Amino acid sequence: MPVAKLLEKWTGSVNEVAIGATASEGGTRSKVVKLGGQNTLPFLTEEGTIPNPPSIAMEVVDMVNPEWPSALTEPFKDVINNPAKWAKKCQDEYKADAICLRLVGAHPENKNTSVADVIKTVQEVKSAVSIPMIIWGCGSAEKDNQLFPAISQALKGERCLMGTATQDNYKVLAATCIADGHNIIAESPLDINICKQLNILLLDMEMPSNRIVIFPSTGPLGYGFEYSYSIMERTRLAALGGDKTMAYPMIAVVSNESWKTKEAKAPESDMPMWGKAAERAIMWEATTAIGFLLGGSDMLIMYHPKAIELTRKYMQQMMKT
Amino acid sequence: MIVIGERINGMFKMVRKGIQEKDKKIIQDIAKKQVEAGARILDVNVGPAAADDVAAMQWLVETIQEVTDTPLSIDSAKPPVIEAGLKACKKKALINSTTGEQAKLETLVGLAKKYNAGLLGLCMDEKGIPDNIQARVEIGLRILACAMEAGIPTDDIHLDPVVLPVKFGQAQTPMMFQTIRELKTLSDPAPKTVVGLSNVSQGCLDRPMVNRIALVMAIANGLDEAIVDPMDKDLMNSMITAELLLNKFIYCDSYLTAYMKAL
Numbered sequence: 375m376p377v378a379k380l381l382e383k384w385t386g387s388v389n390e391v392a393i394g395a396t397a398s399e400g401g402t403r404s405k406v407v408k409l410g411g412q413n414t415l416p417f418l419t420e421e422g423t424i425p426n427p428p429s430i431a432m433e434v435v436d437m438v439n440p441e442w443p444s445a446l447t448e449p450f451k452d453v454i455n456n457p458a459k460w461a462k463k464c465q466d467e468y469k470a471d472a473i474c475l476r477l478v479g480a481h482p483e484n485k486n487t488s489v490a491d492v493i494k495t496v497q498e499v500k501s502a503v504s505i506p507m508i509i510w511g512c513g514s515a516e517k518d519n520q521l522f523p524a525i526s527q528a529l530k531g532e533r534c535l536m537g538t539a540t541q542d543n544y545k546v547l548a549a550t551c552i553a554d555g556h557n558i559i560a561e562s563p564l565d566i567n568i569c570k571q572l573n574i575l576l577l578d579m580e581m582p583s584n585r586i587v588i589f590p591s592t593g594p595l596g597y598g599f600e601y602s603y604s605i606m607e608r609t610r611l612a613a614l615g616g617d618k619t620m621a622y623p624m625i626a627v628v629s630n631e632s633w634k635t636k637e638a639k640a641p642e643s644d645m646p647m648w649g650k651a652a653e654r655a656i657m658w659e660a661t662t663a664i665g666f667l668l669g670g671s672d673m674l675i676m677y678h679p680k681a682i683e684l685t686r687k688y689m690q691q692m693m694k695t
Numbered sequence: 696m697i698v699i700g701e702r703i704n705g706m707f708k709m710v711r712k713g714i715q716e717k718d719k720k721i722i723q724d725i726a727k728k729q730v731e732a733g734a735r736i737l738d739v740n741v742g743p744a745a746a747d748d749v750a751a752m753q754w755l756v757e758t759i760q761e762v763t764d765t766p767l768s769i770d771s772a773k774p775p776v777i778e779a780g781l782k783a784c785k786k787k788a789l790i791n792s793t794t795g796e797q798a799k800l801e802t803l804v805g806l807a808k809k810y811n812a813g814l815l816g817l818c819m820d821e822k823g824i825p826d827n828i829q830a831r832v833e834i835g836l837r838i839l840a841c842a843m844e845a846g847i848p849t850d851d852i853h854l855d856p857v858v859l860p861v862k863f864g865q866a867q868t869p870m871m872f873q874t875i876r877e878l879k880t881l882s883d884p885a886p887k888t889v890v891g892l893s894n895v896s897q898g899c900l901d902r903p904m905v906n907r908i909a910l911v912m913a914i915a916n917g918l919d920e921a922i923v924d925p926m927d928k929d930l931m932n933s934m935i936t937a938e939l940l941l942n943k944f945i946y947c948d949s950y951l952t953a954y955m956k957a958l
Contacts, residue, residue: 566945567945567947568947570945570946570947570953571947571948571949574947574949574952574953574956577956608945612945616957617957618958619947619953619956619957620945620957
């Protein structure tokens with residue numbers, strides 16, 4: 375006897391957020407990347423539609439972490455000290471959907487790069503690539519609040535994705551994004567209640583609901599991944615169940631989170647039983663990425679081209695079946 | 696929880712004035728205010744306000760639909776008045792209401808089918824309101840069966856256990872809560888449960904207090920919908936908090952605001 379498939383029917387859907395603006399929309403990007411819009415769980419195309427499969431942004435930093443293993447620096451060794459060239463390589467050779475420029479160097483405890491120098495880097499990256507841009511602050515609330523108004527102005531019209539806004543520091547970034555037409559990343563520390571609260575605070579400031587992307591924080595594989603996963607899953611279930619305050623696309627930072635782990639960094643001489651260091655590090659990033667895709671990420675930020683290749687292959691396979 | 700706003704009723708002075716003077720603004724203001732306050736369906740009842748209640752119902756429905764696309768609950772004891780309302784509705788409507796009385800039930804099930812409307816059924820019949828849970832549930836089942844035979848999906852049926860004033864029949868309120876629980880087990884998918892809440896506080900000194908506590912208790916017993924005054928802020932906040940405590944949505948510090956934004 376044939377058994378009827380039990381299919382879930384959801385009432386809600388995820389808001390669609392567009393990153394990047396072409397000339398006809400007032401920007402200079404060659405394409406627009408759209409996140410969200412689905413009314414079903416990841417890859418479950420029989421239960422709903424997924425108009426925009428997840429995309430991958432490649433991360434470029436303005437200050438390289440000296441602890442990075444050679445497996446990570448190898449593909450970028452000719453460009454690693456020049457964010458603009460690095461970004462162009464990601465676009466031209468590795469076909470990144472977007473570039474995420476992380477301003478690590480601007481942090482007061484790092485190089486404490488001046489606002490003017492940061493703007494210079496931002497402009498260079500903007501000119502070097504034509505794909506949409508994500509600008510990720512340095513993480514110091516005070517410094518980010520100096521940086522973002524200037525960056526936002528410099529990129530006005532480009533409809534970037536900028537972050538992060540947190541529960542304790544969201545006003546400057548939100549006002550800036552609203553004024554200059556950018557999208558915002560709402561970050562919460564692996565806490566679904568704060569995630570929802572921050573969305574409400576942003577909506578109260580009249581941030582348009584099609585310009586918010588949730589960053590629920592990333593716990594990489596082996597280091598709290600399951601917390602991230604369960605929070606993302608609950609967020610998405612709430613959205614599909616009709617809670618409009620949770621119906622935003624989600625972004626995951628796979629890049630620096632997975633390359634920070636011992637499994638990605640430990641040299642073969644320390645851990646001979648773990649196999650080839652380069653392979654395991656790349657697999658760690660790819661596996662973390664795939665986990666996040668299953669958790670509901672609409673955009674992944676990644677580093678290594680090989681890990682990206684593996685993740686893309688998986689994504690294509692899953693979208694086909 | 697689905698809030699059905701009760702304020703557009705010819706029993707209320709302002710509404711009566713609006714109907715009698717054909718003053719659209721009065722009616723539209725009440726409609727908009729209820730929607731802003733969280734009503735997801737608006738009940739529409741001509742009441743004793745007009746001689747020609749068929750025409751008045753049609754006018755009310757058209758007037759409300761000029762300012763909101765919130766679905767309407769067409770509330771009348773007379774089938775021709777209900778049909779006039781249903782005909783004018785642009786969105787899927789709710790018929791308020793039938794009882795278990797066979798002739799009435801068949802007529803209203805016929806209208807629900809014809810206009811693809813939901814049907815609210817009171818657990819009472821020509822013999823009145825049973826004073827035991829079992830008999831009320833049996834009437835609920837009768838309404839459900841009649842609708843199912845006509846091909847109406849069970850989740851389009853909204854069963855009301857019948858709310859009586861606590862002041863005049865205290866034994867009735869626990870029965871009402873228990874009936875809500877029983878009605879949810881009648882079919883899969885379950886029928887919706889609904890109460891016309893305000894009747895519970897008839898004659899009480901502090902009516903809002905009785906209303907909101909009764910609503911919270913009914914929610915704890917599985918209530919899906921209530922016909923209430925959404926402008927009663929304490930009532931709405933109690934309702935939202937009850938749903939929070941039942942884990943119906945995700946907590947955040949501004950959960951009261953969030954609830955309204957999430958609608």
